[in-house]
Structure formats: C-alpha cells, structure tokens
Amino acid sequence: MNLFPKLQKRAEEGNPIRVGLIGAGKFGSMFLAQASRLPGIHVVGVADLSPDNAKSNLDFVGWPTERYAAANLDDAFAKGTTHVGEDAAALIAHPGIEIVIEATGHPPAAVEHCLYAFGHGKHVINVTVEADAFCGFGLAQAAEKAGVIYSMAYGDQPALTCDLVDWARTCGFIVTAAGRGHKWLPKYRASTPETVWDHWGLTKEQAERGRLNPKMFNAFLDGSKPAIESAAIANATGLAVPAEGLLFPPGSVDDIPTLMRPESEGGVLAHEGIVEVVSCLTRDGEQIQNDIRKGVWVCFRGDTDYIKNCFEEYKVTTDPSGRYMSLFKKWHMIGLELGVSIAAVGLRKEATGFATCHNADAVAVAKRDLAAGEMLDGEGGYTVSGGLRPSSISVPQGHLPLGLAHNVKLLTPIKEGAVVTWADVEADTTSAAYELRKEMEVATLAKQKAA
Incomplete structure (x- = not known):
C-alpha cells in the first residue's frame, strides 16, 4: 500500500x-x-x-x-x-x-x-x-x-484476478472460483476481423480513431483471449479449469456468488476451485444490467456459521445459502x-502474478472446416480460436497451443470445432518457444504419470 x-x-x-x-x-x-x-x-x-x-x-x-x-x-x-x-x-x-x-x-x-x-x-x-x-x-x-x-x-485481467485470489486466500477464505467477465454468445466463436466491430459494439470510425487492431480485438470476442487469460490465471493460482472448456454462464456481478458454486449446490461448477468466465449477455443476446464484462472477480466460501453470520451482519451480497460471496473489480484499465x-x-522485487504450475492450456480450435495446406493465423484470425483445456488432457492428446498456431501449415483437414494437434501441423521446431514448450510437456507428462 x-x-x-x-x-x-x-x-x-x-x-x-x-x-x-x-x-x-x-x-x-x-x-x-x-x-x-x-x-x-x-x-x-x-x-x-x-x-x-x-x-x-x-x-x-x-x-x-x-x-x-x-x-x-x-x-x-x-x-x-x-x-x-x-x-x-x-x-x-x-x-x-x-x-x-x-x-x-x-x-x-x-x-x-x-x-x-x-x-x-x-x-x-x-x-x-x-x-x-x-x-x-x-x-x-x-x-x-x-x-x-x-x-x-x-x-491485464490475469494479474488483477490473481490479486483478488491472493487477497481471498490471505484473508482465510476458501476460493471456489475466479475469473473475468466477457461479452459472449456461442456464435462469436466464428467471428473474424471483418465482423468484430458490429459484435463488439463499436463503429468502424470509433475503432479507427482509437487505432484499434481488429484482429487483436477479435481475439477477445471469439473466445481466444478468455481462454488464454483463464489458462494464465489457472497456472498462476493453481486453480483447475473445466474439462470441456469455459461455460460462459450469463450473470450480473450480484449473480456471481450463486453461479460460482458447485452444481450440487445449484451453481455451474463441476467442483470447487476452478476458473470460469461470466458473460454479460443472456443466451438470447439481451444485455445484463450491472455486468462484469470489463472486470474480474473471485468467489469464495465462508465455511463456518460464524463467517456466514458475518456476511449477513455486514449486508454483503451472497448466494441464497448465505455462504458464498464474491469480490470484484468492475473495470480493468490495461x-x-x-x-x-x-x-x-x-x-x-515481487511479481504481480506468475505461473506456479502447468494446470491449463489455451488450445487451437478450428473456426470452420479447414483444408490441408491452409495456414493457421493464430488468435483473432480467420482459422482458429482458443479453447481452454486442462493440461491433463491437452498435453497427453498433443493439442496445439493457440500461441503457437501462427503462420503454421496444416498437414491434415480439420473439422469445425475440432482441436488442432501437433500431428496436424508443420510446426517450426527451431524456435525457442517450441523448445521451451516441448520441455514443459515432457515435464508435465512425467508429473502426470507419477501422480
């Protein structure tokens, strides 16, 4: 301070x-x-x-x-x-x-x-x-x-989310989930730099005024950046990620304590201790008031009646049981x-968040049917978007990290919605990024086998 x-x-x-x-x-x-x-x-x-x-x-x-x-x-x-x-x-x-x-x-x-x-x-x-x-x-x-x-x-949202998680844990709370907000509908997965501004809510003139890069902003819209940033959050905090990718449940900031509970208690989580993203749109595309689109949040549980009573006494917003609460920062200023x-x-000499493990990956998912010989153009482009996966799935199955899906040629055709693998591409094996990633994969596989 x-x-x-x-x-x-x-x-x-x-x-x-x-x-x-x-x-x-x-x-x-x-x-x-x-x-x-x-x-x-x-x-x-x-x-x-x-x-x-x-x-x-x-x-x-x-x-x-x-x-x-x-x-x-x-x-x-x-x-x-x-x-x-x-x-x-x-x-x-x-x-x-x-x-x-x-x-x-x-x-x-x-x-x-x-x-x-x-x-x-x-x-x-x-x-x-x-x-x-x-x-x-x-x-x-x-x-x-x-x-x-x-x-x-x-x-950036990962560091801000890590800050909230650290706050909650340092206070002694049990973190059930953490993440960021987003504007999400399933159809956005197919968005390209040509369609991004209509979906984003800016005119072309406003985007040009701000010197905004359509490919970069499309990476946010099509789910790539949420996957990338959620992977970074999981790897920095040790939180887990959903096995099949982000759910993007719709809700306001006041809905977070109710949403971010295990399914067994009426929430959306497969289990406690997970990363997720909250959408500011209903599934019908209606805007949700008091949303968290540009912010970050952490949801935590009070595990005793005394803490539950404290939540009630101080009039904080909780889930219906009174045990789950959230803290959020509604905006991030990049x-x-x-x-x-x-x-x-x-x-x-202190980092504002850093990876402490390899829990998760953002992998390349085909936006459309892709033909052999096509060049992948990375996040925000025309060919692939990002999907969040646990490293326990992504590494053994050879999923291609989205960050290395830039300017690489496809060797095999890929169906829309399928994850691209290392075997599907002609990767640049000479880069430092490739070498470091492969070293990590070997270590991660060894750790998974030992467990």
Missing part, C-alpha cells in the same frame, strides 16, 4: 527504476500515456519493428518530441530521456535497463525476448499473455534459475495500470 511514496523517494534520490519497452502498440501506448505521471520510473528506450509507428504513437498519447529524441540508449540514460529504435536485443542488453516490458503481442518473439532478458540478468514484465498461457511455467522457472523476476502485467507491476518488481 506504499508503492507511490517509494516511487517518489526513488525520484528524489535521482535513482529511478529504468525500464525498456518492447512493442509500442495499444498496451505499450497506454502505458506510455501514463509514464510522465509516474515519478521514479524512467523509460530509457522503446524498441519496435516500426520506430516510425512507435514515434507516431508517442505523439498520439501526448509525448513532446524532445522527450523521445535521444540519439541512442546511452544518451537517453544520461539525460533522462527516451530512445526509440528497432533493436530489441540492444535494449535488453543495455546495462542501465533494470526491467524489460515485453509487449509485442507476438508469442514466439516474446519467449525469445524473455529468455534473452533473463540471460542478461533483467527482470521481465510479460504483457504478451499468449506466451504466458503456453509456457509461463517454463519462463517462471527460467527466471528463478537466473535469479530474476518474471511477472504478469498489472492492468496498460494504464502497468505502473503497479513496474513498482512492485522494481521496489519490492
């Missing part, structure tokens, strides 16, 4: 936390919009494959030109300004950088950047949750071995909140 005063102290001492940002897209731009308001944090460099686009985004969010006009990283470090370039490796390796923020949104590249940063003794805040979903546990282990910190990005992670990692 004292991060901001500590940041102020670092500023007063002339010793800010020095960070490097890789990827100046939507998330990165949102963080950069806040950076000038954050004492004790110095963005030494921004690396992007298109420096001109990065500079345009800096202009767009209000940075004066002179602030990012440093000729190189050394110049930026000395003057307290920022250098914009395209060399991510140089940014990572610069001795003045303490924390690397990986925000490319490109899973294989993100894994390479993380591992390279660990090798240079740098902490990493990984915004590219698609990479965390399929090899977060491997990255966390690699960071621990290197003696550095690997962290989720505060502002990159605008990233300063919390930077402060936590830089000041306390």
Whole structure:
C-alpha cells in the first residue's frame, strides 16, 4: 500500500527504476500515456519493428518530441530521456535497463525476448499473455534459475484476478472460483476481423480513431483471449479449469456468488476451485444490467456459521445459502495500470502474478472446416480460436497451443470445432518457444504419470 511514496523517494534520490519497452502498440501506448505521471520510473528506450509507428504513437498519447529524441540508449540514460529504435536485443542488453516490458503481442518473439532478458540478468514484465498461457511455467522457472523476476502485467485481467485470489486466500477464505467477465454468445466463436466491430459494439470510425487492431480485438470476442487469460490465471493460482472448456454462464456481478458454486449446490461448477468466465449477455443476446464484462472477480466460501453470520451482519451480497460471496473489480484499465507491476518488481522485487504450475492450456480450435495446406493465423484470425483445456488432457492428446498456431501449415483437414494437434501441423521446431514448450510437456507428462 506504499508503492507511490517509494516511487517518489526513488525520484528524489535521482535513482529511478529504468525500464525498456518492447512493442509500442495499444498496451505499450497506454502505458506510455501514463509514464510522465509516474515519478521514479524512467523509460530509457522503446524498441519496435516500426520506430516510425512507435514515434507516431508517442505523439498520439501526448509525448513532446524532445522527450523521445535521444540519439541512442546511452544518451537517453544520461539525460533522462527516451530512445526509440528497432533493436530489441540492444535494449535488453543495455546495462542501465533494470526491467524489460515485453509487449509485442507476438508469442514466439516474446519467449525469445524473455529468455534473452533473463540471460542478461533483467527482470521481465510479460504483457504478451499468449506466451504466458503456453509456457509461463517454463519462463517462471527460467527466471528463478537466473535469479530474476518474471511477472504478469498489472492492468491485464490475469494479474488483477490473481490479486483478488491472493487477497481471498490471505484473508482465510476458501476460493471456489475466479475469473473475468466477457461479452459472449456461442456464435462469436466464428467471428473474424471483418465482423468484430458490429459484435463488439463499436463503429468502424470509433475503432479507427482509437487505432484499434481488429484482429487483436477479435481475439477477445471469439473466445481466444478468455481462454488464454483463464489458462494464465489457472497456472498462476493453481486453480483447475473445466474439462470441456469455459461455460460462459450469463450473470450480473450480484449473480456471481450463486453461479460460482458447485452444481450440487445449484451453481455451474463441476467442483470447487476452478476458473470460469461470466458473460454479460443472456443466451438470447439481451444485455445484463450491472455486468462484469470489463472486470474480474473471485468467489469464495465462508465455511463456518460464524463467517456466514458475518456476511449477513455486514449486508454483503451472497448466494441464497448465505455462504458464498464474491469480490470484484468492475473495470480493468490495461496498460494504464502497468505502473503497479513496474513498482512492485522494481521496489519490492515481487511479481504481480506468475505461473506456479502447468494446470491449463489455451488450445487451437478450428473456426470452420479447414483444408490441408491452409495456414493457421493464430488468435483473432480467420482459422482458429482458443479453447481452454486442462493440461491433463491437452498435453497427453498433443493439442496445439493457440500461441503457437501462427503462420503454421496444416498437414491434415480439420473439422469445425475440432482441436488442432501437433500431428496436424508443420510446426517450426527451431524456435525457442517450441523448445521451451516441448520441455514443459515432457515435464508435465512425467508429473502426470507419477501422480
């Protein structure tokens, strides 16, 4: 509860936390919009494959030109300004950088950047949750071995959900479920970048004004991001996931305690201790009032009559039995909140969530009948969407992680709704992401057999 005063102290001492940002897209731009308001944090460099686009985004969010006009990283470090370039490796390796923020949104590249940063003794805040979903546990282990910190990005829903779960457990409550909200109807599974804005609720003009990427936003709509983020939450908290994927039960924030109980008690859960997503639409497509579409929540149980009575005495919203309650954060502000992670990692040497196990995967599911020879285009595209599965199913059955379903050729035809497997694709076996994932699968299989 004292991060901001500590940041102020670092500023007063002339010793800010020095960070490097890789990827100046939507998330990165949102963080950069806040950076000038954050004492004790110095963005030494921004690396992007298109420096001109990065500079345009800096202009767009209000940075004066002179602030990012440093000729190189050394110049930026000395003057307290920022250098914009395209060399991510140089940014990572610069001795003045303490924390690397990986925000490319490109899973294989993100894994390479993380591992390279660990090798240079740098902490990493990984915004590219698609990479965390399929090899977060491997990255966390690699960071621990290197003696550095690997962290989720505060502002994204996984880190915020982990925060709520940690709060509930630290208070002594029994967590029955946790997750995020979403706007969901089954037909959205087939959505493409061409249909996303009508479903999302924005006009094309509004999307263009905000420089919004239709493929990225479609990844939210078609169920991919909910699967990805739910996998990350499960792997960070140790919660389980539904065997056949997310149910997306419709409900308001006040419905969460009733929904997130075991089926035996009138809820939707197969059992306690699970990740789920609540939809803001009824199955008929009607908007639910007081929804949790943009937020996160945790549901927990009071296991004694005394705690039940406390819930009643303090007039909290519970399920009909009075034993289940929820706490929620109704909104998440994405990159605008990233300063919390930077402060936590830089000041306390503490991650804002990281994978502690390999419980779950977001796997590639065919959006339509796919023919052999087609190229998969990853989350939010035209060919596949994400489906959440327990690793006890996904690993033994050889399911292809969605984060590695980018620009890979299908070797066999796949029916709509079927999960794509490693055997169905011509995978790039030379990437660091592939190698780390396969190492994780071997370890996960061994653990499953031992159990």
